[in-house]
Every structure is written in structure tokens, then in C-alpha cells.
Amino acid sequence: MTSDNNTTSSTRTALVTGGSRGIGAATALRLARDGADVVLTYVRDKEAAEAVVRRIEGYGRRGVALHSDAADAEAPAAAVHEAADALGRLDVLVNNAGIGVLGPIADLTAAEVERVLAVNVRAVFLACRAAAGRMADGGRIISVGTALSRYAGGPGGTLYAMSKSALSGLTKPLARELGPRGITVNLVQPGPVDTGLNPADGPFAAGQRSATALDRFGTTEEVASLVAYLASSEAAYITGTEVVVDGGHAA
Template sequence: MNSNVSTNRTALVTGGSRGIGAATALRLAQDGADVALTYVQDEEAAHEVVRKIEAVGRRAVALRADSADPEAVPGAVHRAAETFGRLDVLVNNAGIGVLGPIGTITDADVDRVLAVNVRAVFLACRAAAGVLEQGGRIISVGTALSRYAGGPGGTLYAMSKSALSGLTKPLARELGPRGITVNLVQAGAVDTDMNPADGPFAAGQRAANALDRFGTTGEVAAMIAYLASDEAAYITGAEMVVDGGHAA
């Protein structure tokens, strides 16, 4: 995909210190955007991403924001817009997973997962709707497991990510008159620190994919970068599946 972001555009990537978020932040910078990213604990990792972005000639800033705090992510949206003077792209990437049989999931688990995976995304979108420029982009990262076959132990995670489908479509309708697109990327098994391709649960995930391999963070970032580009201006309210054929 040739997915050059227009020069002088700006982006905020939540959870941008590692994994898909870090790859996305760097890819958007390589395509010509200044990038703000949020992190919770990995401050050094976040600043390493900032250094990589600056090395390709773009501005970058790392913002500490715990998505479980209802004020943190909307605050990051406004800080990003103030830092760069505008905001063009919001990537809702930050998320957590608590896995296990439903009987072992605590009330605290439910509260935190829904706070991070659902409430924070909604609040970020609400804040972004007030500051995004004409033709802006909102892109959220979900999971293919919430749309197709999940697995035992994934009830809470899949439920939380399923909410993003319900958010994406009506928000696309609401913001469409301003030329703002809203899309959802449903990622499959991707090689990250949290779910390594050589981890204890990797074999089953590979076997479930038509390509018999894990995806890379760069492959997901490429789809996000495309949706953030001018070339994707006529795509909105869509769920783009990047899952190696898990649903084939």
C-alpha cells in the first residue's frame, strides 16, 4: 500500500510504547506525520519510540496516560492537539486482556478491562470529535477473536473489544459530514511481547490461520497507516481484518 499521510498532519497513538502501537507511531512518522503517543509504565520504551520518530525528521512527544483513568486519555487528546497545534489522526490502540475461565474473573477484572478497552476509547473519541480537523481519522484496534471464533477464557476480552464495532459504525455516520472517517482494525495473532510467536500458546494460534504464521506489528501498522492516509478517504464505518486468514 502507498499510504503517505499528508505532510504536516499530526497523530495520537494510545499505548504507543510497544507492540502494534510503537510500530504504528513510527510508521505514521515515516509517512509524514508528527506523532504523540501515550504510555503507562514503559517510560524508557516510550522515549525510545520518540527518538526513532525524531530520527526520521518528525516531531514526537510521549504522554503518560493510564487509560483506566477517565480523565487521562481525553487529556492526552487535548495535550497532543495543543503540542502540535492541531490533531488529524487518533489511533485507539491501548488495551488490556484478562484471560481465564469466566468463574475466575473478578469484579475488579471486569471494571479495569471495560475501563481501558471500552470507556477510554469512547472518551478519547468524544474528545477527538471536538478537536479533529476536517478530514480527520479515528482508527481503533480490536481483535479478530471478537468477530469470529474466540476461545475458552476469552469472554471478557472479546466482549470488551466487541464494543468497538458498536462504536465505530454510528460514529462514522455522526462525523461523516465533516469528512472524518472512523474505522476498526481487527487484528489476529500478532507477534508481540504479550503474545510472542514462540510462546506457549503460539502453535494453536498458527494452526488456526490460513497462512500458518503470526502477523507482524508492521503489517498491522501498514493497515492503520493506510486508513490514516488520503487514499482511504472513502472508507468509513468499516472493519478491516488483518488476521492471516483466521476467518477464511
């Protein structure tokens, strides 16, 4: 689904994976509000994705909702190429799509392990590889990890934390590789954020909230504002780093 607005040569363009809800939707909307045309991917909730596109169009920007399952090995690169083709080029890649399967390590099935690693690790790598070939000099690559990869989380988070920890190993050398082209590569590490998957009034919220210095959950908009800053020209000298937005959870 797209708008009829024409993309101009001065308009920045962005791809936000997993952009139909939560942090991804907030990021897509913030980038559009800041003047970018945005492609967002979704897996199941087409209606929610198209609702985000309509809001993007409300900012006078072009929006595209693209069905893409990051667990499919061909999908991440295809999404990058489709986004670049649809918008004329690609300036910003936000690797937001991710899944979490929690439980004791002995109870995790092989299929669950494969899918988490496919979505949270392989898909990010493949999207970055494709973006490196399509992105203009001065572009931005931003991945969304988790503060759980920075300290000892609770029991049951082993697979999720391991998969997100891999993004640190991707971010730093890729920043070195793409640095000569002025492309920055950074990792955002959110703490407890109020989303449909982890609501601030959910059954596991009290412990997460009390573990933060601010005694509250973050909002998706607060994470999106950090992503938008790293995507901006003002952050041109920030690369190869992890930026934590967790209310002091890892302090």
C-alpha cells in the same frame, strides 16, 4: 520528551495510545515515516516510550511521549487535548491502548472486569468524544480491536472479546455522525500478531498459527501498514467498517 523540529501547517499530526511497544509503537513509527508528527501515550514503560520518540525524531518528525493511564476516566480526553495542544492540531487518532485479562468467567474478579472495560471500552469512547471536538475536518479515527470478536474464540477469552466487540458498535454510528465533516472512523481487527504479550514462539502460539490460512503470526509492522493506509488521504472513502488483518484466521 519532544524534538526541536518545528511543526508546519502542512504536517499531519497523530495521537497513538499505547504507543510504547507492540502494534502501537509500530504504528507510531510508520505514521512518522509517512510524514506525521506523533504523540504516543504510555503507562509504565517510560524508557521504551522515549526510545520510540527518538526513532520518530530520526525520521525528521516531532515526537512526544505522554504518560496516560487509560483506566483513569479523565485521562483519555486529557491525552487528546494535550496532543492537539502540543502539535498544534489533531488529524489522526489511533485507539490502540488495550489490556487482556484471560480466564474462566467464574474466576474473573470485579476489579479485573472494571479495568478491562475501562481501558478497552470507556477510554476509546472518551478519546473519540474529545477528538470529535478537536479534530479538523477530514480527520481519521482508527481503533484497534481483535479478530477474536468475529468468531468463537477459545475458553477464557470472554471478557476480552466482549470488550473489543464494543468497538464495532462505536465505529459504525460514529462514522455516520462525523461523516459530514469528512472524518472517517474505522476498526482494525488483528489476528495473532507477534508481540511481547503474545509471542510467536510462546506456549499458546502453535494453535493460533495453525488456525491461520498462512500458517504464521502477523507482524506489528503489517498491522501498522493497514492503520497507516486508513489514516491516509487514499482511504478517504473508507469509513464505518471493520478491516481484518489476521492471515485468514477468521476465513
